[in-house]
Amino acid sequence: MATMQEVATRAGVSIATVSFVVNGTKRVSPATRERVTAAMAELGFRNNVVARALASKRTRIIALLHPALEHRLGSTSMKFFMSAANRASELGYHLVLWPVVTGPDELRDLLSGGLVDGVVVMEVKMEDSRIERLTDLRVPFISIGRTADTTHLPFVDIDFEKTMEDGLDYLTGLGHRRIGLVIEDLEGTSMAGYAPHIRSERTFRESMTRRGLLPHVVTCGPGAAGGRQAAADLLATEPDISAVIVMKDDSAFGLVRGLSTAGRRVPDDVSVLSIASSDEAGAQSEPVLSTMNAPGHELGKLAVEALIEQLDGAAAPDAELPHLLLPCLLHVAGSTAPAPA
Incomplete structure (x- = not known):
């Protein structure tokens, strides 16, 4: 050697x-x-x-906490992970995926053994015990996501509030007034309280009400079967629905099929917009879905840079904690059109 x-x-x-x-x-x-x-x-x-x-006395290893066994590591999450891993490598660090639900005790064991220098937290809940424990242990960390209280939390995140407003601006600009939201059903699971869903649903309801429109929200089970059932539930709630915002990539295809089975053509009768998604995920459906693309590459890179600034002592002692929000960007494809006359 x-x-x-x-x-x-x-x-x-x-x-x-x-x-x-x-x-x-x-x-x-x-x-x-x-x-x-x-x-x-x-x-x-x-x-x-x-x-x-x-x-x-340093490993130059960063752990990315993602509960992949409970909340799948989909194509959108993979963009965050790959971008973070590439940027860490460029800066002389290794990023490893810790794909389990990491409670306070497991976190203590991981960190007390000196296995990693710092932590990136993903799939954040509004009240997240991992964030609380990392703060208590004074371990360098950053989250891709936000808890309810961000006062002492270094984070980068999708601006779900602006993303939802932009999506509704787009659909109402096409003349749609009867709009539904499909989100994943996480009640009773370890991911209950998932911050992106709560922020998105809350913004959807508030924005629709402010626009003088009635918000229709249904939850969705796993996979294509969950999407088909969500289509049936939505039509049962509002038979004249003309647009649907879906926040669940693996069920979007089933949603489109469910609408078609019920005699609703996409986009002639019902427009479908997938948010916090990607071009690649949208291309798996027919017609190709219009999407609000998640800024995974940018946020993964920025999260690692901010964490390594902490680790290498490059951040000024009195510097403000990083609080960065980026919205999803609209990509129009074949699943959205003006509202039917």
Whole structure:
């Protein structure tokens, strides 16, 4: 196995410079970093993470907490994860997925063992015990999502309130007045109190009422079957529904099929708009869904940068906590059209 000295000789730099690149303890120029990493690849140099951690008392590992076993890691969530992982790697860190519901006790075990330097929290609830425990333990963290009280919470998040308002502006601009919302049914599960759903439903109800319109909301079970049932429930509530906002990618196809089975053509009779989604998810339906695309790439990158600023001491001691909101952006496709006459 190649040594640091051999890498330094091949790259034409000092062994200290190789150490800076390997351990991320000091910034080096991009050109020098490229020479060192190229020499490492040519010589088959393998960095010993354990030895590095013992020497520096830091692992340069970040844990991303995502309860994937209880709340699937869908295509939209994967964008957050991949963007965060890529940016962490660029900054000299490794990001690992912790795909379980992590309660206060499990968090203590994870952090007390010194396995990670910091934490990114996803799938945040309005009252989230993970956030409370991380705050109590004084562990560097950032959340992709917001609790009800964000006073002492560093976060980046989708602006669900603006996203919903923008979606309703779009649909009412097409002349729609009878509009429904389909959201996932999480009652009785470990994800009850999921903040994105609560914020979106609350904004939908308030905005519809403010516009002088009657809000129609139905919950949706898993998969395509859940989407078909949601279509039936919505039509039973409002037979003349002309537009539906859906916030559940894996059920959107079933929703469209359920409307079709009931004799409603999309988009001629009923428009469908999928929010907090993506072009890729929308393309799985026929017709292709109009979507409000989640800014997963941007938020994953920004979350990691803010956390690493904490870890590397780059953030000023009196700096304000990061509070960043980005809305979903409208992508019009084949599932939305002017309201029927």
